[in-house]
Amino acid sequence: MKRSIIFIIILLLSFFAFPSVSFAWIDQFNSSASVVIGQVDFVHGSVNQGLSINVNTLSFPRIASVDSGKIVIADRSNNRVLIFNSIPTANNASANVVIGQQDFTHGIADQGLTVDANTLDFGSRRPDVSYAGSKVFIADSNNARVLIYNSLPVLNNVSADVVVGKSNFTTTSCTPLSASCTSNSYGVFSDGTKLFVADTLAARVLIYNSVPTTDNAPADLVLGQSDFSTSTPGCSQSKFNNPIGVYYDGTRLYVSDWSNNRVLIWNHLPTSNGQPADVVVGQTDFDSCAANQGGGIGPNTLSAPHHATWSDGQKLVIADYGNNRVLIYRSIPTANNASADAVIGQVDFNHGLANQGNANPDANTFNAPDGVRVYGNRMFVAEVSNNRVTIFNTGPENPLALINLGAPTTTEHHVNLTLSAEGAYEMMISNNASFSGASWESYAxxxxxxxxxxNSLKTVYIKFRDFAHFESEVVSASIELPSSAISTELPVTGSNIPYYLISIISAYLLALLALATRSRAGTR
Structure with a gap:
């Protein structure tokens, strides 16, 4: 017993001794971000921080793409793309590399010159950026083209390697519309193997079965139109009206149909031109397209989603631009008009004011969230009108598990677990690291x-998930079950300490941990 008590004391002391960290996770409503890029804190939102363009400022950012621990941000009104070589852990971080400008203090379209391989002109249009498989893809919206960088730039003002949608780097027009000639493309996504382009003003999405390696490569397939030469918008199962965002999770394809106030889902990668979608999110059917379904805001409505979607194949996250919120669906919708399970940026599903009606932003508000991405245990939201990118922690934090309050040995197979994780909604427990045969249950x-x-060293594996079904890291606890237990002290087991006493001690321990968490979170 003495060793168990000493273990618990050490555990508590070590918890209080750790450096202060932020505690945040995704709840059903009104979750708060932990870090902000582009501003000094959460309550400011001016263009370029009210100063001149610099290495740490943003002006109407449209999307943040994340891969390999690096962030790439399309900074629209500064006509540039910023690269952060690591995910910021503190507010107001500085970028490491800039694309489209010679340095961090300039932001003129096409660098004040003519269009070329190293320039960008986002104008008042909506650019996009995708970073995957070491390649960077930029929808250079006002130049009506997509630029491909075969490797992530490490120096400022690097030139692109390939141009898509135009015959060369110095032209911005082409006729007629075709598989290789695009209109104004506002959206781009790649998984590192395939390329998807939302050719917005042509009301179509182009699919390239492999990433182009030469200029002016033709697309393999078109959605929204029956062929590559037409560009008529519409509201139906197979038409778009300003498609602006596209995302592919390896199985399903998602298209944000901006002016139709919806997201369309193809359950499998389309194989024919003009193939109709399988599911619509934000509308009751494929022929209805009004903002918020022509009525009030709800968990099943959308208003002008932009570069909106992210999915891991299990969950779906949508940036609902016009309603100033981000919606989370804990499972991929399989029927039209699905309702979201959680909302960020608002206190409930029925409100949608910018910054929740306040004059200034905060950690729990949005003003025109344009794009969303999730990487690891972080969610990144680009907010156009707050001139920032906010980072949210996903999944319960500080998971903890003890067997018999940390006792080193036991004489019985039946034990008591003490469990804790900040923001836990459910948990999964298993005697094997693969969790085979295990299922989720309510957190306790x-x-x-x-x-x-x-009889041997026994290990129990536990993971937790928050309300939105983002998971924590896996933790484990071990205890020795000897073939013949010989001890001079009473072992801590379910047979010699009543379960109700274990529960009381565990609850007291967890209360102390929670008190420490609240105290430290309030001082960050």
Whole structure:
């Protein structure tokens, strides 16, 4: 018993001794971000921080793409793309590299010159950027082209390697519309293998089965039109009206149909031109297209989604631009008019004011969220009118598990688990690291558990998830079950300490941890 008490004391002391960190996770409503890029804090939102363009400022950012621990941001009104070589952990971080400008203090379209391989002109249009497989893809919207960088630039003002949609780097027009001639493309996405382009003003989405390696490569397939030469908008199962965002999770394809106030889903990658979508989100059917379905805001409505979607194949996240919120669906919708399960940026599903009606932004508000991406245990939201990118922690934090309050040995297979994770909504427990045969259950601070058979060192594996079904890291706890237990002290097991006493001690321990969490979170 003495060793168990000492273990708990050490655990508590180590918790209080750790450096202060932020505690945030995704709840059903009104979650707060932990870090902001482009501003000094959460309550400011001016263009370029009210100063001149610089290495740490943003002006109407449209999207943040994340891969390999790096962030790439399309900074629209500064006519540039910023690269951060690591994910910021503090507010007001500085970028490492700039694309489209000679340095961090200039932001003129096409650098005040003529269009070329190293220039960008986003104008008043909506650019996009995708970073995957070491390549960078930029929808250079006002220049009506997509630029491809075969590797992530490490120096400022690097030239692109390939141009899509135009015959060369110095032209911005082409006729007639075709598989290789695009209109104004506002959206681009790649998984590193395929390329998807939302050719917005031509009311179509182009699919390239492989990433182009030469200029002016033709697309393999078109959606929204029956062929590559037409560009008529519409509201139906197979038509678009200003498609602006596109995302592919490896199985499903998602298109943000901006002026139709919806997101369309193809359950599998389309194989024919003009193939109709399988599911519509934000509308009751494929022929209805009004903002918020012509009525009030709800969990099943959308208003002008932009570079909106992200999915891991299990969950769907949509940036609902016109309603100043981000919606989370804990499972991929399989039927039209699905309702979201959680909302960020608003106190409930029925409100949609910018910054929740306040004069200034905050950590829990949005003003025109344009794009959303999730990488690891972080969510990134680009806010146009708050001139920032906010970073949210996803998944419960500081997971903890103890067996028999940390006792080193036990004489029984039946044990008591003490469990804790900030923001936990559900948990999964298993005697194997693969969690085979395990299922999610409601989170509880204590749990009776049976170790696997046999006498040896036993390990229990636990993971938690928050309300939005973002998971924590896996934690484990071990205890020795000797073949013959010989001890001079009473072992801590379910047989010699009543379960109700274990529960009381566990609850007291977790209360202390929660008190420490609130105290430290309030001082960050």
């Amino acid at each position: 601070a204590t749990k009776e558990w049976d170790l696997e058979s046999g």
